[in-house]
Amino acid sequence: MTDAGRNALRIAMPWLVMAGLLLVWELSCILFQIAEIILPRPSRIIEVMIQRWDILLRFCLETLWTTVIGFLLAIFFGLLLGLAIGASPFVYSGLYPLLIAFNAIPKVAIVPILMIWLGVGAAPAIITAFVISFFPIVVNVATGLATIEPEMRDVMRSLGATQYEILTKVGIPRAMPYLFASLKVAITLAFIGSVISETVGGNRGIGFLMLSAGARNDAPTTFAGLVAIAIMGVLMYALCALIEKRMTRWAFRGEMAV
Amino acid sequence: MTTMSAASAETGEPLVEMNGVSLAYGRGKEQMLALADATLSIRKGEFIAVVGPSGCGKSTLMKLVTGLLPPTSGEIRVHGQRVTRPVRGIGMAFQNPTLMPWRTTRDNILLPLEVVEPHKQRFRANKAEYVARVEKLLASVGLGGFGDKFPWQLSGGMQQRSNLCRALVHEPEILMLDEPFGALDAFTREDLWAVMQALWLERKFTAVLVTHDLREAVYLADTIYVMSKRPGRIIVRKSIDIPRPRTMETTYEPHFVDIVHELRDRIHQEYA
Numbered sequence: 001m002t003d004a005g006r007n008a009l010r011i012a013m014p015w016l017v018m019a020g021l022l023l024v025w026e027l028s029c030i031l032f033q034i035a036e037i038i039l040p041r042p043s044r045i046i047e048v049m050i051q052r053w054d055i056l057l058r059f060c061l062e063t064l065w066t067t068v069i070g071f072l073l074a075i076f077f078g079l080l081l082g083l084a085i086g087a088s089p090f091v092y093s094g095l096y097p098l099l100i101a102f103n104a105i106p107k108v109a110i111v112p113i114l115m116i117w118l119g120v121g122a123a124p125a126i127i128t129a130f131v132i133s134f135f136p137i138v139v140n141v142a143t144g145l146a147t148i149e150p151e152m153r154d155v156m157r158s159l160g161a162t163q164y165e166i167l168t169k170v171g172i173p174r175a176m177p178y179l180f181a182s183l184k185v186a187i188t189l190a191f192i193g194s195v196i197s198e199t200v201g202g203n204r205g206i207g208f209l210m211l212s213a214g215a216r217n218d219a220p221t222t223f224a225g226l227v228a229i230a231i232m233g234v235l236m237y238a239l240c241a242l243i244e245k246r247m248t249r250w251a252f253r254g255e256m257a258v
Numbered sequence: 259m260t261t262m263s264a265a266s267a268e269t270g271e272p273l274v275e276m277n278g279v280s281l282a283y284g285r286g287k288e289q290m291l292a293l294a295d296a297t298l299s300i301r302k303g304e305f306i307a308v309v310g311p312s313g314c315g316k317s318t319l320m321k322l323v324t325g326l327l328p329p330t331s332g333e334i335r336v337h338g339q340r341v342t343r344p345v346r347g348i349g350m351a352f353q354n355p356t357l358m359p360w361r362t363t364r365d366n367i368l369l370p371l372e373v374v375e376p377h378k379q380r381f382r383a384n385k386a387e388y389v390a391r392v393e394k395l396l397a398s399v400g401l402g403g404f405g406d407k408f409p410w411q412l413s414g415g416m417q418q419r420s421n422l423c424r425a426l427v428h429e430p431e432i433l434m435l436d437e438p439f440g441a442l443d444a445f446t447r448e449d450l451w452a453v454m455q456a457l458w459l460e461r462k463f464t465a466v467l468v469t470h471d472l473r474e475a476v477y478l479a480d481t482i483y484v485m486s487k488r489p490g491r492i493i494v495r496k497s498i499d500i501p502r503p504r505t506m507e508t509t510y511e512p513h514f515v516d517i518v519h520e521l522r523d524r525i526h527q528e529y530a
Contacts, residue, residue: 151352152358155352158348158350159347248360
């Protein structure tokens, strides 16, 4: 095969695999006569998505903006705390066990508490998205700071650099690829957080749409909701990956033509 | 034993003095003596080399002089001042070039000027002047025109040249070299000896070179200190009287070879 052909195939691969999967799904539904209420055919799901696109879009946008706000909060506080933990052994030993304990709590368990405090609406979804996507950002930023080469530190110290200068000139640039790598993980987690919150109790968002459609035995709409979440997740992931490549070109040096 | 006395026979004021300096890593039972009772003095503008078997505390000695490590006992003076914290404005180059991959080569070499006084104050206003200084320095080590490249776009030898530039750009009085040529191939290494010597002859900074390459030590240094195996002690002090500039030809002359042999024999005794 020619190089151009191989390249074209590599780009087409995800679409081919997806098309194949949908085909198997469609044929299985017809072949085994699966009831629509159990598992609707993909063609039926697409049909519903086209029919009800206005409703889907409205609920999607509600989920999207709660997710993005929670995610932005997670970046801001995650960066601050990650820098503090990575830069100071005292903050590290004080906060790290607490963070791990907090991360171990199933986030679905805190949604009812948030509902009691904040009522039903966007606030619980934002906060759930925030707490679930916060942890990987903190851990990654702290790791980036903590793994500065000792020689680099010695060079800076022998120049008479202050701790602050070492942090701004070495620590933060070095932590950036770690931050951007964590964003890809964090954005998908943020979606999980907001949808969990909408599903547990709420009156808005794609999670609520799926829950109410499920209650009406409207399986195609429930599945249409699932597909919509997946699409949003992939798009936001791609956006984060793009920003990552832009911001930390040097960390991808192996992939670049020199 | 030919351990030198504190008072150096050479003329010239001592810039660095170490008096009975010991250093132990760890505490209690796990304590390990890395350097024992080191006494030496380095004149201003002197190029010294420290050689010895691996793990003999050569790098420790270097960190002590720069104040990066406090000694367990004894005292270190630079400019007659007792060293208690990192001495400001020293230049350092390690075996690992430790250039920052997110900065271009030029910006890497500008780094000391952003940190060291008085350049730090003047940096923003006089950036063009500093950039010109870096370009000149790059050209002098044969890297003219490579300032825009990132370190990871350079070969190992070029990275190490940039590393030397960074160590020298703020014109430090003392340059610390911890096996800076250790990871390079033989040709590049010998090439860089000449670069190093040219820079030193031009600027006459005080240099401390830690190495386990005896030819490198004899080629570059005025004075060589041989250390014993752990715990490291200074067992030989040897002045190298070969005239400068030394060339690759010099390294094949009988006198040069004799000195290398003598040092090698002494170090082999340590392994016996």
